[in-house]
Amino acid sequence: MTLADKLNAGETVLTAWSTLAAPAVVELLARADFEAVTLDMQHGAHSVDSVHDGILAIAAAGKPAIVRIPVGRNDMVSRALDFSADAIIAPMINSVEDARAFAAHAKYLPVGQRSWGPARALSMRGIQKGQDYLSSANDKTVAFAMIETRAALASLDEILAVPGIDGVFVGPSDFSISWTNGAAVDPHHEEMTEAIADIGRRARAAGKHAGVFVFDAPRTQSYVKMGFNLLSVIHDGAYLSLGMSTMLDQARNG
Amino acid sequence: MTLADKLNAGETVLTAWSTLAAPAVVELLARADFEAVTLDMQHGAHSVDSVHDGILAIAAAGKPAIVRIPVGRNDMVSRALDFSADAIIAPMINSVEDARAFAAHAKYLPVGQRSWGPARALSMRGIQKGQDYLSSANDKTVAFAMIETRAALASLDEILAVPGIDGVFVGPSDFSISWTNGAAVDPHHEEMTEAIADIGRRARAAGKHAGVFVFDAPRTQSYVKMGFNLLSVIHDGAYLSLGMSTMLDQARNG
Amino acid sequence: MTLADKLNAGETVLTAWSTLAAPAVVELLARADFEAVTLDMQHGAHSVDSVHDGILAIAAAGKPAIVRIPVGRNDMVSRALDFSADAIIAPMINSVEDARAFAAHAKYLPVGQRSWGPARALSMRGIQKGQDYLSSANDKTVAFAMIETRAALASLDEILAVPGIDGVFVGPSDFSISWTNGAAVDPHHEEMTEAIADIGRRARAAGKHAGVFVFDAPRTQSYVKMGFNLLSVIHDGAYLSLGMSTMLDQARNG
Amino acid sequence: MTLADKLNAGETVLTAWSTLAAPAVVELLARADFEAVTLDMQHGAHSVDSVHDGILAIAAAGKPAIVRIPVGRNDMVSRALDFSADAIIAPMINSVEDARAFAAHAKYLPVGQRSWGPARALSMRGIQKGQDYLSSANDKTVAFAMIETRAALASLDEILAVPGIDGVFVGPSDFSISWTNGAAVDPHHEEMTEAIADIGRRARAAGKHAGVFVFDAPRTQSYVKMGFNLLSVIHDGAYLSLGMSTMLDQARNG
Amino acid sequence: MTLADKLNAGETVLTAWSTLAAPAVVELLARADFEAVTLDMQHGAHSVDSVHDGILAIAAAGKPAIVRIPVGRNDMVSRALDFSADAIIAPMINSVEDARAFAAHAKYLPVGQRSWGPARALSMRGIQKGQDYLSSANDKTVAFAMIETRAALASLDEILAVPGIDGVFVGPSDFSISWTNGAAVDPHHEEMTEAIADIGRRARAAGKHAGVFVFDAPRTQSYVKMGFNLLSVIHDGAYLSLGMSTMLDQARNG
Amino acid sequence: MTLADKLNAGETVLTAWSTLAAPAVVELLARADFEAVTLDMQHGAHSVDSVHDGILAIAAAGKPAIVRIPVGRNDMVSRALDFSADAIIAPMINSVEDARAFAAHAKYLPVGQRSWGPARALSMRGIQKGQDYLSSANDKTVAFAMIETRAALASLDEILAVPGIDGVFVGPSDFSISWTNGAAVDPHHEEMTEAIADIGRRARAAGKHAGVFVFDAPRTQSYVKMGFNLLSVIHDGAYLSLGMSTMLDQARNG
Ligand SMILES: [Mg+2]
Ligand SMILES: [Mg+2]
Numbered sequence A, B, C, D, E, F: 001m002t003l004a005d006k007l008n009a010g011e012t013v014l015t016a017w018s019t020l021a022a023p024a025v026v027e028l029l030a031r032a033d034f035e036a037v038t039l040d041m042q043h044g045a046h047s048v049d050s051v052h053d054g055i056l057a058i059a060a061a062g063k064p065a066i067v068r069i070p071v072g073r074n075d076m077v078s079r080a081l082d083f084s085a086d087a088i089i090a091p092m093i094n095s096v097e098d099a100r101a102f103a104a105h106a107k108y109l110p111v112g113q114r115s116w117g118p119a120r121a122l123s124m125r126g127i128q129k130g131q132d133y134l135s136s137a138n139d140k141t142v143a144f145a146m147i148e149t150r151a152a153l154a155s156l157d158e159i160l161a162v163p164g165i166d167g168v169f170v171g172p173s174d175f176s177i178s179w180t181n182g183a184a185v186d187p188h189h190e191e192m193t194e195a196i197a198d199i200g201r202r203a204r205a206a207g208k209h210a211g212v213f214v215f216d217a218p219r220t221q222s223y224v225k226m227g228f229n230l231l232s233v234i235h236d237g238a239y240l241s242l243g244m245s246t247m248l249d250q251a252r253n254g
């Protein structure tokens, strides 16, 4: 079952978040108990090479791969899909124009203008005929537009209406900076909680998926209740830190 | 003789097409009987690093290096030329504005606005004085604009007239998707064959080069007859697959 | 003392210039007697990976890291800052619009729209709380807009007035190509010397920093006299060449 | 079914042979119609890194991975097994002492002295308890000793009798050099054909596996008839060359 | 204070253990609250490149770097020291001959026969004169011989007496396999606990250091009580796994 | 003309010495005015990968490539030759046994026992038939045994008499440590100068080549007078340092 199928079937997907651009780490994330792994090219260290290799490591564990591209780097949207990514998260989609440009690279005609060349995706998915991929790719890959500013919120309905945008993904830290005009970074800023919940609800009501970056694992289910169905669990640096501090404490204090 | 010289002298150039971003593979492509090697950053796995190293591997075999950049990544146009590429292929040049932006990064003033810094190109070409490179680079490197949509076809004459655009390069698969508005991908779609031939003829008539991606090697000469003078021969993944299936058949069936 | 602090305190900073994208070389540049090291992604071979690793090599020597991004690649502005760079040099800032787009990625709200995610910068700088980084990053990182065309010169005052642009950086080679409309590349072109000096003076008068790429080390102090306070010393390829030719001469001629 | 199980069940295994140390190439070999892929660290370009990554690429295609180590590099025997290789081929096992040293690194006590640390093999195989791996690894991984000199032939029965040596693997080129005392390299040297057949028969008669490097694919079945059950099919450089020359011929001559 | 100084001063050193050969991971281990970081080339994925880069990442955090070499790979002893490692752990030192060969590569004359060439160690340590390094290196770098078989235990006193062996390091898993002649792998095997304690005591009594690989963090202090002064805390894969499972549990169950 | 031919023709060869394992640096060394480039795997950072890539960079400049292996790593002797190296320098050849083991991996039968598999050397040299390489390789590649201890000096005549040893190479720093039993490292130690000259003379008198590592470029010709015909010129770190300090001095003091 692809990521698209899972989300469409109503499943809640927890994704590992990879910032340490090493295939060996991606491999471990993929074998853990997440339903997906996201490779972060925006704030993580991932590059073209590590995304290419990372997608293989994720596929080897039978999991779907999600790639977050850098701001405005729509060339990577189709490259990551060609490499066999299952979904793309595009940051800072602050206007309907941003959303349209993103969708143009994520979807083939007639929805967008994605360019043809998915040799590796075919190979990894065991698809023999290009035509079969062309016919299914728009539906089977998922494009998430990040909603993380007041401007994006103001354009939310329009963005949700853009053909080819399959979902939104909330970035609570950036949202808090935007909310406070640079005064604070706080993903759990109380005043904006209702706005985030509203994004989740409106996206689902529009028949689109709703993702969110979760900075504090115990809050995950509260986001699920808002309607979010793709939820990151912090990132690999945090997993490592928590593991190290826990074990160091055990080692020093028995 | 540079690629520009060969093409200007009326030679037909067959280029290997590299998608597996490994210098060791590029090295073998370069030592085979092609006249050039193209490193594909759009649908292939090539990155900044592999293009840098791949150009050396190609030069070591005395062949010219061509780089296809990702969609819209004009920053890579001048970077690849600085790394000593002989030609650039820019995908999805669908309008005269696209063509002008591409040419701006491919050519120095007064044609374009390429930024100065070709230390490696000078080193690899044995050029001592920067001024000598400045005076010759616009002529000795080749900029190919990909014509692969109906929109591009509609603007063909204008694109051909853009100073700094040295040739066009047809992408038949994308062209078929555009031709059918997303219904089919078929590089040999019959209804568009005449349009492709027309692109070849008009480009040559305008004194520009004409390239095409060939998906089926035996059809190569039919493209040559249409006027195309730079022809890719599928790609490295296909060479490998054909070699493997041939040898496996021999191994199993003697 | 950060680079920003040094420059603000009136110090003159000489930076090594790294084009050979190998951490082992960066490490040696960082341990030499420069005050900073610049990693060049525009004309040098640096990639996302080598910038990530290079910044660590520079930090290990206790020096500030500067990154020059490729033309127009504003996605790399915030990525390099996230990776803990201290300053960014953006090439070909030829208009106030270019400057604003650059500043938007270099600074957090309310100055720009830099996106949040500096996990590595926090880790490398030993900052515990994100809020502390948010409050200080705009001041403690430095954004240099390259002035290297006649167009840029014509817009200099406007560019200097853009919030978030902390300084300008002159590229004399490109400036000479622009000055001569492509006829010559000569970083020491006499006719433009006064213009360059003028850029230095106007930048400092506007309370901004002034950098310049120095192609001939003995001329460095003449630029300092013009007001420039960040000066590159050629690049690593030149250091290597000078060292090799000197030693080869000694080896052959005793 | 593991490689050991397949071979024990009487299946004939054709292995791709990887010398181009690029995961992207290994990935294609693994998805082709071979039953296994061998990563060559002796005459191929494989290194610790490429073996680590290559094993993942092979596993992602559901195939077993074989690693040929460099001459005498027994440290790599256990490292490759730790990385989750299914079999090791050790070159130039010319004496029973060589065989014993190899087996010592390939098998745990009481057969050999392999050191414990298979974290990645456990992870990739989905084994939860180390004890389960310890109990099965000696049987489920396969150690092939290369027989490729007259000296090795003279010690064949002794080598076959070494506990932990699961099979032999003939290197016909080296064998021909040994056979002719350096006069000729010819993997199909007629005078030694019977000796090679004899090695195959004796190995199988001793209850061990028999592998051979096949330089000419159509001869494969003749080796099968001699009893060989693991057969390489030349190497990736040859696949690529054959594919390129075939397609170039088609491109030039239609 | 170097690792040697710390150990000699009676401090207990907890070392992170790195098996995921990525500098970005090493960097995080180094910035955590361990007193040292060990790069594992035996059972971890570390290679020459990752050790070279990893040592820089550790130094950047002001921590000492330890390298465990593969079995018998004494060439890496001096290479790692040349790269500026502070200590070497050599696995499977099962005899006094093994210990002497290890010490020969770890120490300069008159103790051993380490070859000269520590350019990077000098650079990283800020040592100007080679003579200063020569005079101090034997004392300031630490050579640990792994005691992990019954044979090694039987030769313990002799091994401890080898000049240049600065300490021993117990591998409890291998020790358990040896203890049970391959029947069991259990680092906490009860019957051998006293033997391990004995190793710690005898090493310290002989004026040497005593290290141990700790598989279960809460047992760390029990090893300290036995006299061990260098203690690993599992490895990075375990930190990551613990962090992931903890956070996933929080995410699913609040 | 190969390196062997040059040396046999009586030419004096100055080699660049590469320790910074980056192809981009090797490329610049190769394009400088040295007659050869040596890649150092013993004290430099070179690994299997960088040697593979570095040999290409050297060949691209039409120069011969020399590889110094780590101590005792004879597996790398034939690997480097397979990768198309022209010569091997083996460190710490302190006995005739060491020399024989080295020669065994450097030469094919009947001289040694080098294993067959030079696919890349054939490709890079444009040799079609393996037999042609087999017949010429022993003569056309050069094996240098390092003489750098008192023990080696005592066995010099025997080492020179080992078939397959084409020359010796003096390591003056290690020689000084050996000479002083660890008291001093001084490549120009006066008391041993005559011994070094003697090595050069005896090697040449025996019809073998004589190489030496030169730490102080102006002394090069004095070694030439002693008969040395392969001379390193310090190393790349020193070229870089000299270039940096020279330019920094110019920049600061005009
Ligand atoms: Mg965000
Ligand atoms: Mg296309």
Ligand SMILES: [Mg+2]
Residues within 6 Å of the ligand: B115, B116, C091, C148, C171, C174
């Ligand atoms: Mg410029």
Ligand SMILES: [Mg+2]
Residues within 6 Å of the ligand: D091, D148, D171, D173, D174, F115, F116
């Ligand atoms: Mg062989």
Ligand SMILES: [Mg+2]
Residues within 6 Å of the ligand: D115, D116, E091, E148, E171, E173, E174
């Ligand atoms: Mg052990």
Ligand SMILES: [Mg+2]
Residues within 6 Å of the ligand: E115, E116, F091, F148, F171, F174
């Ligand atoms: Mg030496």
